[in-house]
Amino acid sequence: MREIFITGTGIISPQDTLNSSSFLENIQEYSSNAIYCMEPEYKNYIPVRDLRRMSRILKMSNVAAQVALQDAELERPDAINVATGLGCLADTEKFLLNLIENDETLLNPTAFINSTHNTIAGQLALMLQVSHQNFTFAHNELTFEHALLDSLLLLKNGVYHHVLTGGVDEITENTNTIIRNLGFLKNDNISNLELLNSPGNGSIQGEGAAYFVLSDKTSSDNYSRIGDVSFFYNNIKKDTIVEEIIAFLRKNRLKIHDIDLVISGYNGDDTYDSVYRELGSGLFRETAQAYYKHLCGEYFTSASFALWLGVSILKEQIIPGAVLLNRRRSKNIKKILLHNIGFYRNHSLILLER
Amino acid sequence: MSDKIYITGVGIISSIGKNVDENYFSLLRGKSGIGKIDLLSTVHKNEFVAGEIKYTNPELERLTEIPFNSPDSRTALLGIIAAKQALSNAGLNNPVDGKTGLISATTVGGMDRSELFYHHYLKSEKLTNAIGHPCGDSTNMIAKATGITGYSTTVSTACSSSANAIITGARLISNKILDSVVVGGTDALSKFTLNGFNSLMILDRDICKPFDNNRKGLNLGEGAAYLVLESEQSLSRRNMEPLCELSGYANRNDVYHQTASSPDGRGAFAAMSEALQKFGLKTSDINYINAHGTGTENNDLSEGIAIERLFGKKIIFSSTKAFTGHTLGAAGAIEAAFSVLTIQHGFIPPNLNFHEKMEDLNIVPQSELISNIKISRVLSNSFGFGGNNSSLIFSKV
Numbered sequence: 226m227r228e229i230f231i232t233g234t235g236i237i238s239p240q241d242t243l244n245s246s247s248f249l250e251n252i253q254e255y256s257s258n259a260i261y262c263m264e265p266e267y268k269n270y271i272p273v274r275d276l277r278r279m280s281r282i283l284k285m286s287n288v289a290a291q292v293a294l295q296d297a298e299l300e301r302p303d304a305i306n307v308a309t310g311l312g313c314l315a316d317t318e319k320f321l322l323n324l325i326e327n328d329e330t331l332l333n334p335t336a337f338i339n340s341t342h343n344t345i346a347g348q349l350a351l352m353l354q355v356s357h358q359n360f361t362f363a364h365n366e367l368t369f370e371h372a373l374l375d376s377l378l379l380l381k382n383g384v385y386h387h388v389l390t391g392g393v394d395e396i397t398e399n400t401n402t403i404i405r406n407l408g409f410l411k412n413d414n415i416s417n418l419e420l421l422n423s424p425g426n427g428s429i430q431g432e433g434a435a436y437f438v439l440s441d442k443t444s445s446d447n448y449s450r451i452g453d454v455s456f457f458y459n460n461i462k463k464d465t466i467v468e469e470i471i472a473f474l475r476k477n478r479l480k481i482h483d484i485d486l487v488i489s490g491y492n493g494d495d496t497y498d499s500v501y502r503e504l505g506s507g508l509f510r511e512t513a514q515a516y517y518k519h520l521c522g523e524y525f526t527s528a529s530f531a532l533w534l535g536v537s538i539l540k541e542q543i544i545p546g547a548v549l550l551n552r553r554r555s556k557n558i559k560k561i562l563l564h565n566i567g568f569y570r571n572h573s574l575i576l577l578e579r
Numbered sequence: 580m581s582d583k584i585y586i587t588g589v590g591i592i593s594s595i596g597k598n599v600d601e602n603y604f605s606l607l608r609g610k611s612g613i614g615k616i617d618l619l620s621t622v623h624k625n626e627f628v629a630g631e632i633k634y635t636n637p638e639l640e641r642l643t644e645i646p647f648n649s650p651d652s653r654t655a656l657l658g659i660i661a662a663k664q665a666l667s668n669a670g671l672n673n674p675v676d677g678k679t680g681l682i683s684a685t686t687v688g689g690m691d692r693s694e695l696f697y698h699h700y701l702k703s704e705k706l707t708n709a710i711g712h713p714c715g716d717s718t719n720m721i722a723k724a725t726g727i728t729g730y731s732t733t734v735s736t737a738c739s740s741s742a743n744a745i746i747t748g749a750r751l752i753s754n755k756i757l758d759s760v761v762v763g764g765t766d767a768l769s770k771f772t773l774n775g776f777n778s779l780m781i782l783d784r785d786i787c788k789p790f791d792n793n794r795k796g797l798n799l800g801e802g803a804a805y806l807v808l809e810s811e812q813s814l815s816r817r818n819m820e821p822l823c824e825l826s827g828y829a830n831r832n833d834v835y836h837q838t839a840s841s842p843d844g845r846g847a848f849a850a851m852s853e854a855l856q857k858f859g860l861k862t863s864d865i866n867y868i869n870a871h872g873t874g875t876e877n878n879d880l881s882e883g884i885a886i887e888r889l890f891g892k893k894i895i896f897s898s899t900k901a902f903t904g905h906t907l908g909a910a911g912a913i914e915a916a917f918s919v920l921t922i923q924h925g926f927i928p929p930n931l932n933f934h935e936k937m938e939d940l941n942i943v944p945q946s947e948l949i950s951n952i953k954i955s956r957v958l959s960n961s962f963g964f965g966g967n968n969s970s971l972i973f974s975k976v
Contacts, residue, residue, distance in 0.1 A: 311713055312735070321697050324774050329622045337775035338838050338964070341686065342714065342735035347965020350832040356849060359832045359967055360743055363688075364733035365715030371732040375747060378754045384857075458728045525713070569719050571731075 229380050229451045232387075233297025233438035235289040236533045237262050238521045239417075239431060243292060248537055249545035252520065255417045258410040259401045259430045260522045279348075282313050282395040285434035286345050287352065290389060294353075297438035303385035304358035305346050308372035308392045310365055310525020312342035315397050345393055357385065366567035367456065368392070369526040370575065373439075374454040380441045391436040392529025396522075401430055411493060418547075420493040420519040428492040431522015435529035437536075449539045452560075452576035453477050459570045466500065466572065467508050470564070473574050484512055485555040486544060488531050490565035491516040492523040497566050504564075505550065513553040515544060528565045528573065535561045535577045584749050585809045585821035585976070588669025590661040590763075591916045593802035593903045594630035597642065598664055603920050606928040609948060611902050613786045613798050619768045627782055630800025630904025631768055632657070645724050652689030653801075655720035657909075658765030661803035662721050665761055669807035670819065674727050680757040681722050681731035682748040683805075684740030684764030686908040688714040690771045717765060730757055735908065737963030738871075739830070740764050741804070742911030742971055746828045748808050758813040763805030763912035772907060773799055779838070787874030789898035790883060790944040792935040797873040800904020804912035806919065823922045826956070826974040827860055829853035833966030840877050844885030846968035847871075851889055851958060854970040860956070862890050865972070867927050869914045869959040872898020872944070873905050882960065883940045897930035897945045911961035911969065918957040918973045926950045 236242045239260040240253050253263065262285060267276055270288045279287070286307075294300070311317075320336035338344070343361040350359045358379065362372040369392035376388040404410055411420075411427045420429060439451070453476070457469040474480060487509050489501040505514055515538075521530040538544055542558055563575040591598065594612025595605035605612065612630045616623070619631060632639075639656040640647050643663065651659075662681070666672060671679060693712045718733040730751065734744040741764025748762035766772075776782050776799060783796035814821060831853060833846025840846070855862065868890070871882055879898075886896060899917055906913055921927060930944035955975045962968045 310715070318697075320775065321694065321771060324770060325694075325697060329770060329774050332774055332778040334775070334778035337771075337778055340775075341737050341964050343737050343963070343965040343967060344837070346736075347832075347837060347967065350834055350966060351837065354834050356832050356834050356846070358830045359736070359965065360734065360747070360830065361736050362732055363714035363735040364718060364731070365713050368715065368732070374756075375750065378750050378756075381754065382750075456730055460728070525715075569723070 227381050227383065227441050229377055230440050230443040231437050231449045231451060231536050232440040232443050233293045233299065234533050234536055235292025235296060236433065236435040237264065237285045237289050238433040238530055239263060240520050248541050248543060249547050252547045256414045258405065258413055258415055259396050260417055261396060262432055280313060280316055280339055282315065282393060283345065283348055286391065286393045289434040290349055290391060290436045293436035293438050299387055299438055301353050302355060302387040302389035302438060304379055304388045305349050305355055306360045306372040306376045306388060306390045307346035308362045308369040308526050309342055309345055310363065310368050310394050312363060313340050313344050314395055314400060316340040318397055318399055366525050367565065367571055367573050369528045370454055370573040376439050377451060377454055380439060386441050388439045389436060390439055391434065392526030393434045394432055394524045394526045396430055396432045404430060417519050421491060423493060424495065426494050426496060428494050428523035431524045431527060433521055433524065433530055435533050437532065447540050449536045450578045452578045455574045457572050459572060470508060470574065477576055481508060482511065484560050484562045485558045486513045486515060486538065487562045487564060488515045488517060488535055490518060492518040500566060513544065513555055514550040515548040516550055517548055520547065531563050531565065532575065535563055539577060539579045582753050583811050584752050584825045585814050586806050586823050586825060586919055587809050587819050587821050588665040588807035589822065589916045589919050590664025590668060591804040591913060592632065592657055592660045593906065593913055594632050594800055595902050603924065606902065606917065607926065607948065609929055609931060611786060611931055613904050621770050621773055623773060623777065627784055628786060628798055629768060630798060632801055643724065651720060652717060653691045653767035654685055654688055654765050655717040657767060657801065657803035658683060658717055658721045659724040661763065662725050662761055662805045665805040665807050666725055671759065671807060678729055678758050679727055680729040680751060680760040681718060681727045682734060682744040682760060682762045683718040683721055684734045684744035684908045685714050685717050685766055686735055686737055686740055687766055687769050687771055688712060688717050690769040691767050694770050727761065736967045737965055738907055739911055739961040739963035739967045739969045740908040742961035742969035743830055745806065745912065745915060745971060746830055746969065749825055749828055752808055752810050759807060759809045761805050761807055763803065764908045765803035766801060766906055766908040768799060768801040781875045783874055786932055787901050788932040789872035789874045789900050789930055790879050790937060791933050792937045794874045794876065794879060796875050797900065798904040800906040802903060802906045802909045802913055804909060804916040806915060821976050823919055824974045824976050825971065827854040827858035827972030829857060830969045833968055835966055838964050840881035840962065842881060844881040846966055847882050847885035847960065847962060848889055850968040850970040851885065854972050860972065864956050865958045866954045867921060867957045868894060868896035869918050869957060870896050870898045871960040871962045872900055874900055878962065880939055883937060883942065887940055887942045892942055895927060895945050897928055899928050901931035914959050915971055918959045921957055922954045922973060922975050925952050925954055927952060
């Protein structure tokens with residue numbers, strides 16, 4: 226079986242993660258249930274004439290993709306897979322609003338064109354002149370992991386050598402109001418760093434654009450290998466989570482003590498956090514544990530932040546204090562397990578190796 | 580990629596029928612489903628025609644044979660109906676073992692309800708209609724309604740979405756992640772898409788005329804279709820006779836423009852060539868092409884040039900868009916299902932409303948029904964915004 230490596234990353238998030246010289250040392254604290262990205266000076270990356278026509282989500286995506294390619298020292302990937310839970314929301318809202326306010330007349334097509342989910346991936350294909358596969362996955366909260374698995378299969382089949390894979394979602398003011406009113410968010414002025422200390426339901430809304438170059442070879446020993454990506458469904462009548470995780474490890478010829486760090490998708494909502502907590506004090510009690518959604522917020526492709534975190538930890542051999550959940554620290558971090566839970570009791574597992 | 584992928588079930592609901600048989604008979608009789616808009620609430624009701632399914636949402640709910648306690652999006656309802664048919668056709672009525680997956684495509688998801696919601700939201704913040712907006716929700720609803728607990732995901736690549744859902748499913752089977760998978764797509768008519776395509780000025784006010792010199796644009800349609808794909812092992816374990824084989828596929832990008840197709844059809848050419856070459860097939864192996872053929876100036880020119888350049892003058896092709904309208908995220912799957920039917924029943928559906936050869940082409944679509952013909956291999960095209968071009972090949976077993 227071919228080995229698949231992550232040879233480059235680029236990420237725009239609510240933290241200082243793009244081209245940062247420090248690795249999560251200056252943590253941003255927000256007092257809001259919607260935490261927005263720290264956006265770069267776009268004109269340093271994108272020609273001004275193009276900038277005017279690009280929406281915020283396209284700009285974030287474009288820059289993160291550029292940085293990932295630079296990091297991998299790659300000019301052009303063979304294929305592109307993008308994950309986005311809600312696509313180009315701002316343009317979708319804009320067209321919908323115009324449609325309602327103008328009673329379906331005199332509509333400008335630009336927002337409609339840009340509202341399509343695959344505008345993000347299509348725009349990268351145009352910019353980079355990538356004429357091979359250009360897929361967009363839009364499957365709610367585990368959508369990034371689905372794009373990642375497809376990229377893995379593309380590379381394992383040997384047809385492609387480099388696949389650019391990203392997770393992109395944006396906050397808009399209206400969606401924030403909507404999901405707050407639906408009860409999916411904590412209080413308006415919660416501190417993101419207190420996410421796990423605020424009991425009850427709801428999380429904080431986040432956003433981000435994270436890209437990864439996945440390659441079937443690497444010249445650097447600094448970067449991670451993706452061991453496996455897998456999904457399971459937990460029937461509430463028969464709790465099989467522990468069995469499923471052990472089965473996943475066994476399939477990869479590993480035991481629980483081989484895992485140096487588990488990164489879990491704690492998001493402040495008891496429905497999910499109670500499951501992570503039970504694993505943390507049970508199956509993973511001897512394992513170092515980390516969390517991340519207090520840094521990037523909860524959004525449909527937030528698992529892409531977790532992948533960046535895992536890759537960076539393997540590269541730097543440091544677990545930043547801001548993500549560490551327990552006192553266990555491994556000296557030599559070789560294997561990381563990422564665990565994320567979506568609605569409908571679907572779970573994702575990603576194995577990362579140095 | 581040497582393992583074969585079989586198709587063992589098909590389900591369709593479109594404006595030409597609520598099941599596979601009704602769709603088949605409409606294709607045979609040349610009966611278009613495009614007409615006056617009755618159900619979609621839009622100011623353009625009397626201005627444009629569409630391939631509208633003439634069942635209200637409560638009527639669709641009854642067709643699903645599942646009790647609903649909250650309003651579901653029309654997209655999800657159509658998807659549930661077609662996916663249940665496909666599973667039942669494949670004899671997989673209770674796929675709760677977790678080994679059957681679902682890859683569904685949609686472009687607007689629950690937009691029909693978001694439109695209602697947004698209207699209220701601007702005034703009163705009424706929220707019940709917002710929940711089904713994300714594309715993945717329709718997939719989750721279909722999975723729940725059909726008992727699928729295995730791997731499920733959603734693909735959204737504009738008008739090629741469901742062809743790409745089929746490719747994604749095929750890849751999961753050839754890599755032995757799944758044994759069987761329900762693949763396809765669903766999209767309901769919405770004001771959003773009707774007004775979107777109208778703002779682009781590519782809607783024909785009458786029934787569309789694919790590949791005709793005087794074509795004026797596309798008609799929107801709605802519908803859903805799903806295929807059940809199975810591995811060889813699953814087929815022999817279940818002792819099933821396949822309907823046909825998925826014997827080739829490719830997704831290529833036109834790298835030309837965000838919405839327009841390249842004038843030389845390079846992306847279409849690349850997708851069709853790769854689907855053949857990668858799977859060891861020649862152009863002469865293809866008996867029929869079910870073209871994307873939307874009826875727009877741009878698509879039919881670009882696609883026609885690519886077909887002619889690759890296949891020459893003798894190839895038989897037709898577009899079925901004048902039957903169903905352009906069903907967006909469902910189009911690739913509906914036309915894949917039609918391709919399976921042509922192999923099963925040995926016929927070629929006519930390209931309706933064709934009168935005059937396009938000036939820039941030397942080929943013309945098949946405008947009359949051909950029946951009693953042996954079809955061994957069909958190529959089906961689906962193209963979308965973002966330069967997204969996909970081709971699928973189906974073969975007789």
